Amino acid sequence: MTGAAKTIIRFENVTKRFGKMVAVDDVSLSIEEGEFFALLGPSGCGKTTLLRMLAGFETPTEGRILIDGEDVSRIPPNRRPVNMVFQSYAVFPHMSVADNVGYGLLVDGVAKAERDRRVEEALSLVKLEGFGGRKPDQMSGGQRQRVALARALVKRPRVLLLDEPLSALDAKLREAMRSELTQLQDKVGITFLIVTHDQDEALAMASRCAVMNRGLLQQVATPSDLYEYPNSRFVADFIGQVNLFEGKLTVDEHDHAVVASPDLAAPIFLDHGVTGAHGTDLWVAIRPEKIALQKRGDGQATPASEGAPAGHNIAAGVIRHISYLGSESVYEVELETGRKVRALRSNLTRRDQEDLTWDEPVWVSWHAWSPAVLLS
Amino acid sequence: MSGTIRDKTPPGPLEYLRRWPIRTWLVLVTVYLYAPMLTLMVFSFNDSKRNIVWRGFTLKYYVAAFQDSDLITAFGNSLTIAAVSTVASVILGALTAMLLWRFRFPGKAAFEGALSLPIVVPEICMGVAMLVFFTQIVPWPTSLPWPLNLGSIIISHISFSFSFVAIVIRARLASFNRELEEAAKDLGASEWRIFRDILVPHMTPGLVAGGLLAFTLSLDDFVITFFTSGPDTTTFPVKVYSMVRFSVTPEVNAASTILIVITVALTFLALRLQGSEVRDTVGGH
Numbered sequence: 001m002t003g004a005a006k007t008i009i010r011f012e013n014v015t016k017r018f019g020k021m022v023a024v025d026d027v028s029l030s031i032e033e034g035e036f037f038a039l040l041g042p043s044g045c046g047k048t049t050l051l052r053m054l055a056g057f058e059t060p061t062e063g064r065i066l067i068d069g070e071d072v073s074r075i076p077p078n079r080r081p082v083n084m085v086f087q088s089y090a091v092f093p094h095m096s097v098a099d100n101v102g103y104g105l106l107v108d109g110v111a112k113a114e115r116d117r118r119v120e121e122a123l124s125l126v127k128l129e130g131f132g133g134r135k136p137d138q139m140s141g142g143q144r145q146r147v148a149l150a151r152a153l154v155k156r157p158r159v160l161l162l163d164e165p166l167s168a169l170d171a172k173l174r175e176a177m178r179s180e181l182t183q184l185q186d187k188v189g190i191t192f193l194i195v196t197h198d199q200d201e202a203l204a205m206a207s208r209c210a211v212m213n214r215g216l217l218q219q220v221a222t223p224s225d226l227y228e229y230p231n232s233r234f235v236a237d238f239i240g241q242v243n244l245f246e247g248k249l250t251v252d253e254h255d256h257a258v259v260a261s262p263d264l265a266a267p268i269f270l271d272h273g274v275t276g277a278h279g280t281d282l283w284v285a286i287r288p289e290k291i292a293l294q295k296r297g298d299g300q301a302t303p304a305s306e307g308a309p310a311g312h313n314i315a316a317g318v319i320r321h322i323s324y325l326g327s328e329s330v331y332e333v334e335l336e337t338g339r340k341v342r343a344l345r346s347n348l349t350r351r352d353q354e355d356l357t358w359d360e361p362v363w364v365s366w367h368a369w370s371p372a373v374l375l376s
Numbered sequence: 377m378s379g380t381i382r383d384k385t386p387p388g389p390l391e392y393l394r395r396w397p398i399r400t401w402l403v404l405v406t407v408y409l410y411a412p413m414l415t416l417m418v419f420s421f422n423d424s425k426r427n428i429v430w431r432g433f434t435l436k437y438y439v440a441a442f443q444d445s446d447l448i449t450a451f452g453n454s455l456t457i458a459a460v461s462t463v464a465s466v467i468l469g470a471l472t473a474m475l476l477w478r479f480r481f482p483g484k485a486a487f488e489g490a491l492s493l494p495i496v497v498p499e500i501c502m503g504v505a506m507l508v509f510f511t512q513i514v515p516w517p518t519s520l521p522w523p524l525n526l527g528s529i530i531i532s533h534i535s536f537s538f539s540f541v542a543i544v545i546r547a548r549l550a551s552f553n554r555e556l557e558e559a560a561k562d563l564g565a566s567e568w569r570i571f572r573d574i575l576v577p578h579m580t581p582g583l584v585a586g587g588l589l590a591f592t593l594s595l596d597d598f599v600i601t602f603f604t605s606g607p608d609t610t611t612f613p614v615k616v617y618s619m620v621r622f623s624v625t626p627e628v629n630a631a632s633t634i635l636i637v638i639t640v641a642l643t644f645l646a647l648r649l650q651g652s653e654v655r656d657t658v659g660g661h
Contacts (some may be wrong), residue, residue: 090559104563
């Protein structure tokens with residue numbers, strides 16, 4: 001994305017109510033041309049409703065939706081410059097693959113020769129050359145999804161909408177399709193807007209994500225910002241795994257801050273200031289992979305944590321549970337305060353997992369730049 | 377159940393067809409179902425006035441049946457009524473099914489219940505009701521030229537067969553994936569095009585099944601027709617009934633055999649024609 005990127009979709013204070021239920025609550029969001037944008041959230045968070053409003057299957061109760069600066073809120077779906085890949089793919093079962101892909105062009109009155117050429121082009125784009133004569137029931141789920149993709153792309157939409165496109169595929173295929181979708185988007189240069197509840201999917205594919213919860217937009221950011229700089233407990237918890245410590249700010253300088261948490265014996269030291277939150281309740285989020293584990297011997301002095309003054313960012317505990325996941329292991333450590341903390345360690349050598357074992361006394365510690373402070 | 381290779385292994389837990397009680401049952405059911413019809417057909421070739429003892433092969437009753445102008449007229453009436461009422465029932469039934477599937481409106485449950493009334497109400501009551509209706513409420517003129525004089529029968533046939541059609545198509549529509557409709561709309565199709573290109577192909581097996589049902593229901597309906605037909609508008613079942621009242625001659629057998637053959641042939645043809653399409657539509661869900 002360059003600075004000159006042009007806004008292609010704008011949601012302006014969009015609210016959608018179904019009876020008393022508020023599905024989408026005052027959402028304002030801009031999506032730029034060429035983005036691979038993901039709407040991410042748990043089921044029922046309103047992401048699909050937002051997508052369906054953009055496609056035209058729902059009308060906003062309040063607010064406006066603009067595509068290329070034009071208000072499309074009241075324009076029916078068959079006259080919007082967007083096309084959609086449905087969750088069930090919705091490939092027409094009684095039509096051949098070529099007829100499926102060409103259907104949008106047929107209803108637009110595109111001449112047969114031109115249509116055939118573009119269908120062929122679209123099929124080769126999704127690597128289905130030569131499948132034109134097949135019927136959908138002769139194809140696998142993955143192939144049917146490609147048909148749905150080709151059918152939407154052949155119309156050269158301004159924006160391609162994808163509703164949980166990978167949820168019906170098996171794990172291996174899902175992963176392969178992730179990179180294929182990003183490559184495809186690169187090739188066609190069309191803005192993609194994908195809806196998913198799978199955070200890995202969103203992080204892996206999207207250039208930018210919007211996290212939604214209960215109809216509200218929680219945070220809009222790049223995948224790495226979402227993960228490393230979440231703005232709320234919901235986002236921190238929804239994206240990846242996290243250890244959350246509730247506490248109060250005791251020191252707040254411009255270059256460092258200290259948080260005291262009843263869950264931890266030692267205070268948490270942060271290498272940056274926290275504005276305007278002195279004395280208020282806040283939460284400190286630390287990702288499991290940013291927590292280091294060290295063996296702890298009897299009568300041994302407390303080691304120092306990296307980047308923090310002695311006696312900060314460290315706690316004594318005992319390993320209570322280990323989940324061996326192959327490439328990494330997740331350790332559940334019970335601290336002296338009774339609080340459980342998750343730490344994740346990559347198994348860098350083949351003997352790493354033999355090093356620490358159940359009921360082993362350990363030190364857990366983290367770097368001063370690892371914790372994220374959350375005010376809500 | 378192979379004939380050439382003698383399979384000595386004992387039947388598996390789910391191989392019911394290899395056990396003698398089930399085989400006996402199958403044979404009995406088949407005999408019970410088809411023996412009466414076969415007897416009827418065989419005796420249509422019987423060279424005897426009285427339809428009891430086999431006296432030798434003849435085709436003369438077929439000749440007689442084809443020369444019986446009343447019987448031919450009745451047969452023509454039946455086919456005409458069946459054809460017209462089938463077309464009308466399929467259209468009406470499909471529209472009703474779509475209404476019930478697509479829309480919510482006050483009194484929908486009552487309407488849906490009322491739809492199955494013609495199926496549950498005893499036919500004799502329907503017949504009497506039709507008789508009263510066409511003599512008291514809307515007197516159907518008796519002197520109309522053919523085929524308009526069949527109007528009252530056609531209307532009464534439509535009134536009971538369209539609900540069968542509607543129920544069959546309603547069931548078919550229940551399996552329709554609404555995302556197909558949205559996909560078509562998303563691709564730029566108008567409501568009419570969605571109906572023509574997406575919905576009708578999906579309904580086709582239901583339309584065919586409903587149509588076949590309506591056709592056979594109309595063709596062999598006796599009770600309701602009996603009450604609505606006049607001397608000039610006899611249908612085949614009514615005519616056969618009046619012939620049987622005098623005596624069961626092989627001519628009746630011959631006429632019935634022809635009807636059975638036509639019905640079976642039509643059903644077979646329709647299923648063959650639809651076979652491939654049904655498979656396609658049932659396929660990808």
